[in-house]
Amino acid sequence: MIAPYGQEVVIDIGTGDGCFICHAARQYPQKFHIGIDANASALAKVSEKIHRKPNKGGLPNALFLQAAVEDLPAELDGSAQEVHVQFPWGSLLRGVVNGEAGVLANLRRVCAPQARLQILLGLDPVRDQTEIARLGLNALSEIYLDQVLLPRYQNAGFAVTKKQVLSSAEWSQVASSWAKRLRGNSERRLLSLTAHALEIAPVT
Numbered sequence: 001m002i003a004p005y006g007q008e009v010v011i012d013i014g015t016g017d018g019c020f021i022c023h024a025a026r027q028y029p030q031k032f033h034i035g036i037d038a039n040a041s042a043l044a045k046v047s048e049k050i051h052r053k054p055n056k057g058g059l060p061n062a063l064f065l066q067a068a069v070e071d072l073p074a075e076l077d078g079s080a081q082e083v084h085v086q087f088p089w090g091s092l093l094r095g096v097v098n099g100e101a102g103v104l105a106n107l108r109r110v111c112a113p114q115a116r117l118q119i120l121l122g123l124d125p126v127r128d129q130t131e132i133a134r135l136g137l138n139a140l141s142e143i144y145l146d147q148v149l150l151p152r153y154q155n156a157g158f159a160v161t162k163k164q165v166l167s168s169a170e171w172s173q174v175a176s177s178w179a180k181r182l183r184g185n186s187e188r189r190l191l192s193l194t195a196h197a198l199e200i201a202p203v204t
């Protein structure tokens, strides 16, 4: 299925309703797009849609899989040139915000050499305080990012090459149902982390 697309594979983990994958698959027909989510019910509708005829909204270059980031299929190892995590919640959110070794190792595992990892976080310290406390999330201060989180990514085989807070105008350019849902909330900070898989995976 992936073979005709050569080395051009994009994976979105915690894909939800698959909005990002469908948008990207339409925009880049030469790439193969895989949306993954732990929750099967989120994927049901879009999985049916992509299998329609192309003139009825079908997308032959897209696929959706039910899997948790903690348990990604081995068939995906080393496959992706791009890995996205957008507006994660639950254990996926905890893994990327706290830099959990197991979650980062699995993100690294699906990466091809020099793949790009793109993470978008939209946390509101007040509105999300219950969830932040429940998950034990570290506050995303500059000091925490530079001194704790980025080194954890480095240890997992990712060099973080860019971190930026996106402006409210940039929210509207994000192809994500959650971006649309959250962007009216001015207290919510949209943090973008871009990393690249290091050539040689670290020995763990």
Ligand SMILES: C[S@@+](CC[C@H](N)C(=O)[O-])C[C@H]1O[C@@H](n2cnc3c(N)ncnc32)[C@H](O)[C@@H]1O
Pocket: 013, 014, 015, 016, 017, 019, 036, 037, 038, 039, 042, 067, 068, 069, 070, 085, 086, 087, 088, 089, 090, 091, 092, 093, 176, 177, 178, 179
């Ligand atoms: C807030 S939604 C965001 C959905 C989509 N990325 C978007 O931007 O619209 C978070 C998604 O992460 C998924 N998720 C949570 N924990 C996960 C895990 N451990 N592995 C994979 N997906 C997970 C949830 O099922 C949910 O669909």
